[in-house]
Amino acid sequence: MQLARVEGSMIATRKHPSLNGWRMLICQPLDAEGKAEGTPIIAIDPYGAGMHQKVIVSSDGLTARKFVGDDLSPVRQIIIAIVDETTEEQAA
Amino acid sequence: MRLGSVIGRVTLSQTIPQLKGARWLVVSPHNREHFQSGAEPLNTITEEPSLVVYDNLGGGVGDTIGFVEGREAASPFDPPIPIDAINAALVDETFYTPKEDA
Numbered sequence: 001m002q003l004a005r006v007e008g009s010m011i012a013t014r015k016h017p018s019l020n021g022w023r024m025l026i027c028q029p030l031d032a033e034g035k036a037e038g039t040p041i042i043a044i045d046p047y048g049a050g051m052h053q054k055v056i057v058s059s060d061g062l063t064a065r066k067f068v069g070d071d072l073s074p075v076r077q078i079i080i081a082i083v084d085e086t087t088e089e090q091a092a
Numbered sequence: 093m094r095l096g097s098v099i100g101r102v103t104l105s106q107t108i109p110q111l112k113g114a115r116w117l118v119v120s121p122h123n124r125e126h127f128q129s130g131a132e133p134l135n136t137i138t139e140e141p142s143l144v145v146y147d148n149l150g151g152g153v154g155d156t157i158g159f160v161e162g163r164e165a166a167s168p169f170d171p172p173i174p175i176d177a178i179n180a181a182l183v184d185e186t187f188y189t190p191k192e193d194a
Contacts, residue, residue, distance in 0.1 A: 072165060
């Protein structure tokens with residue numbers, strides 16, 4: 001699972017039918033300090049995350065397929081949590 | 093799912109039975125700089141390694157597509173066929189407003 005920040009959304013009318021009606025958000029993975037790191041990925045969003053909100057993205061297709069309700073769906077990344085705050089414990 | 097520009101197509105002559113008659117696109121994946129707001133396809137070759145993507149949505153050269161990699165790419169096939177990248181969406185428009193880090 002990755003900590004990421006919502007930085008946009010995407011519209012695609014022609015797509016796999018199981019994705020119909022799902023919001024597809026552009027999520028930018030973050031590193032430990034919360035800075036952007038790596039390539040943005042597109043995740044489907046069941047919770048209505050807002051712009052620039054921190055979210056947790058799971059890249060487990062089984063979870064996404066259960067959410068979408070279609071076992072033949074190629075969906076993979078899905079937002080499974082919206083983060084309130086992150087606290088960093090210094091290693092002892 | 094990652095975004096990428098379709099830069100070409102592949103036609104297979106010799107292939108295993110499951111992959112017969114499939115349509116393949118050569119895709120150049122976008123990285124952070126290539127994300128933008130708008131409906132205009134970027135249609136560029138990036139420095140990311142390109143890959144071949146299975147396509148049954150009719151993506152053409154120059155389109156921006158959303159493709160899924162990994163085992164999930166073979167999920168739509170029962171029994172699953174040996175592919176690890178599939179075109180899952182033809183992108184119409186993206187809205188991208190990156191937040192600059194302090």
